[in-house]
Amino acid sequence: MRDAGGRWKGSDAERFRSDWESTHSALLAKVIQALADAGRAAALHADAQERASSASCHGSAAAGPAGSPGNAASGPAARNLPDRTDHSVPRHPERGRPDLTxxxxxxxxxxxxxxxxxxxxxxxxxxxxxxxxxxxxxxxxxxxxxxxxxxxxxxxxxxxxxxxxxxxxxxxxxxxxxxxxxxxxxxxxSKASTEQVHRLKDLIPWAQPDGTAMGDPARPEGADPSTTKSWMEPRFPVIGERPSADDIRQGQYGDCVVLAAAGAMINADTGWAREHVTDNGNGTVSVLLFDKNGHEQWVTVTSDLPANSKGAQMGAKAGFGGNWPAYVEKALAQVYTEDDSNDGTKEGTPPDQAWQPGNYRAIEGNWGPDVFQYLAGPDITRTTAADDLWEAARQGRPALVTTLVDLPESPPNGYHTSHAYFVTGLDPEGNLLLQNPWGSHYPVLTVTPQEFEDKYQDASVAR
Missing domain, CATH: 1.10.220 (Annexin V; domain 1)
Incomplete structure (x- = not known):
C-alpha cells in the first residue's frame, strides 16, 4: 500500500525500515569501507612496486636520449587512470593571421x-x-x-x-x-606552432630544466636519487574533468612542500588548477605563479616530463583530475630562487648545494613559506600556535604543516619525519585533518591542538 505521496506504508514497510536501519545499512557501510580499504591497499602496493622498479636502476644511464619520449602508461598506478579529454582553458584561442608588414x-x-x-x-x-x-x-x-x-x-x-x-x-x-x-x-x-616549439626547445637549452633528483628522504625506504636525463610525453590530460586534492601524488622528487602547497591551494579552491594550469595545445603547458613582487606571471614549459629509468613519470603522478601537479613542479623548477644548501643527502652521495633556477633539485627539501609564496602570493604566515592554525582551517584558508626531524613519542599512524602535509579541514570533533602529498590513499592524520604543538614543527598559512 502507498500513501498519496507514493511512499510505501503498512506493516511490511515498517518491518523493512526497521531491518534496514538495524542490519542492512550497517552491512552496506562495512562493504563500502572494505572496498575503500582495498582500494587504498592496492594504490599503496602499486606505489611500492613503482618505486621498487625505478630504484633498481637509480643512478644508471638514461633509458633513452634526452628529449626522447617514454612509455607514459608504464607502472601499475598509471594503468588505472582513464584517458580523458583535456579541460584546459585556452590562453590564446585566436591564432590570427601572419600579417606583419x-x-x-x-x-x-x-x-x-x-x-x-x-x-x-x-x-x-x-x-x-x-x-x-x-x-x-x-x-x-x-x-x-x-x-x-x-x-x-x-x-x-x-x-x-x-x-x-x-x-x-x-x-x-x-x-x-x-x-x-x-x-x-x-x-x-605559449603562442608558437608545435613545429616552432620543437625548434625553440632544441635551440634554447634553458627552456628545459635539469630533471635529476636528490630523492625523498622522508620515504620509509629512504631517498632514491636519480641521475637520469630522459624525458617522456604523458598521455593523460593536463586538466581532467574534475581536478581535486586527490590528484596530489608525489613522485620521486623530495618536494613534499611543493605538492603539499598545491594540495592546500586546490583544497581551498576547487577551481585553482583550472585557473592556474593550462594546456596550450601546441606541446606546451602554462602555470600561473607569483613572482618576487607579488604579481602573478605565466611560466610556460614544454609538455614533456622527466622520466625514470623505466620510462615512467619521475615527478608527481597523474590523478583522475589530470597531470597538472607535475607541471606545477616543472614550472616552479624554472624560477625557484629560494634553495639553500641545508638539505640532507643520502649517505655516500655528495653534500647538498644551493641549486639555481632551472633545476628540479632546487625545489627539493625546502621551507614551507618559501615555496608557498610562489603559489599563494607573498602573504604567508608561519605559526607554531594551534589557535592560529585552527582558525585558518575554520576559514578554509590554504595551510600546510611540517613534522619534526626526529620521531616523537607515540607518533600516529602515517606520521613521517621531515615531511609536509596539507590541511583538508576539521573533523566533527574539531580535530585537524592532514593529507599526505604522497597520495590520498595514505593515512589521513587526525590532530588535536595539543598534538600539533607537541609533535609538529610548524605550519604555513596563506591568505
Whole structure:
C-alpha cells in the first residue's frame, strides 16, 4: 500500500525500515569501507612496486636520449587512470593571421638582435629583453610564427644565450631575473606552432630544466636519487574533468612542500588548477605563479616530463583530475630562487648545494613559506600556535604543516619525519585533518591542538 505521496506504508514497510536501519545499512557501510580499504591497499602496493622498479636502476644511464619520449602508461598506478579529454582553458584561442608588414618585421628582428647582445657594459641587455617581451605580448600566435620563421637557428641560439645572461650593466645592478627570462620564453612558447616549439626547445637549452633528483628522504625506504636525463610525453590530460586534492601524488622528487602547497591551494579552491594550469595545445603547458613582487606571471614549459629509468613519470603522478601537479613542479623548477644548501643527502652521495633556477633539485627539501609564496602570493604566515592554525582551517584558508626531524613519542599512524602535509579541514570533533602529498590513499592524520604543538614543527598559512 502507498500513501498519496507514493511512499510505501503498512506493516511490511515498517518491518523493512526497521531491518534496514538495524542490519542492512550497517552491512552496506562495512562493504563500502572494505572496498575503500582495498582500494587504498592496492594504490599503496602499486606505489611500492613503482618505486621498487625505478630504484633498481637509480643512478644508471638514461633509458633513452634526452628529449626522447617514454612509455607514459608504464607502472601499475598509471594503468588505472582513464584517458580523458583535456579541460584546459585556452590562453590564446585566436591564432590570427601572419600579417606583419615588412617594416614591423624589421623592427621586431632588430629587437631580437638587441636582446641577444650583452655587449653594452653600461646598460646590459636587461631592458632590451623586457622590451622584446612586451612587443611579443602584442602579437597574435600567427604573427609570432611569422617572426620565428624569419629568424635562422643562429639568431635564436644567440637570443637564448643573451636572455640567459644576467643582463646587468654598469647602471643596472639587478639585471634579468629568472621570472623576466621566463616571461620572454612564455611569450615564445605559449603562442608558437608545435613545429616552432620543437625548434625553440632544441635551440634554447634553458627552456628545459635539469630533471635529476636528490630523492625523498622522508620515504620509509629512504631517498632514491636519480641521475637520469630522459624525458617522456604523458598521455593523460593536463586538466581532467574534475581536478581535486586527490590528484596530489608525489613522485620521486623530495618536494613534499611543493605538492603539499598545491594540495592546500586546490583544497581551498576547487577551481585553482583550472585557473592556474593550462594546456596550450601546441606541446606546451602554462602555470600561473607569483613572482618576487607579488604579481602573478605565466611560466610556460614544454609538455614533456622527466622520466625514470623505466620510462615512467619521475615527478608527481597523474590523478583522475589530470597531470597538472607535475607541471606545477616543472614550472616552479624554472624560477625557484629560494634553495639553500641545508638539505640532507643520502649517505655516500655528495653534500647538498644551493641549486639555481632551472633545476628540479632546487625545489627539493625546502621551507614551507618559501615555496608557498610562489603559489599563494607573498602573504604567508608561519605559526607554531594551534589557535592560529585552527582558525585558518575554520576559514578554509590554504595551510600546510611540517613534522619534526626526529620521531616523537607515540607518533600516529602515517606520521613521517621531515615531511609536509596539507590541511583538508576539521573533523566533527574539531580535530585537524592532514593529507599526505604522497597520495590520498595514505593515512589521513587526525590532530588535536595539543598534538600539533607537541609533535609538529610548524605550519604555513596563506591568505
Amino acid at each position: 615588412p617594416k614591423e618585421l624589421h623592427r621586431l628582428r632588430n629587437m631580437v638582435s638587441a636582446a641577444a647582445s650583452g655587449g653594452n657594459f653600461l646598460a646590459g641587455n636587461d631592458a632590451d629583453v623586457n622590451r622584446l617581451r612586451e612587443a611579443l605580448a602584442a602579437l597574435k600566435p600567427a604573427q609570432l610564427d611569422q617572426l620565428l620563421a624569419s629568424l635562422n637557428d643562429d639568431e635564436l641560439r644567440q637570443l637564448g644565450a643573451g636572455a640567459a645572461g644576467d643582463g646587468k650593466g654598469w647602471f643596472n645592478s639587478e639585471g634579468t631575473t629568472p621570472f623576466e627570462r621566463q616571461q620572454l620564453l612564455d611569450q615564445l612558447l
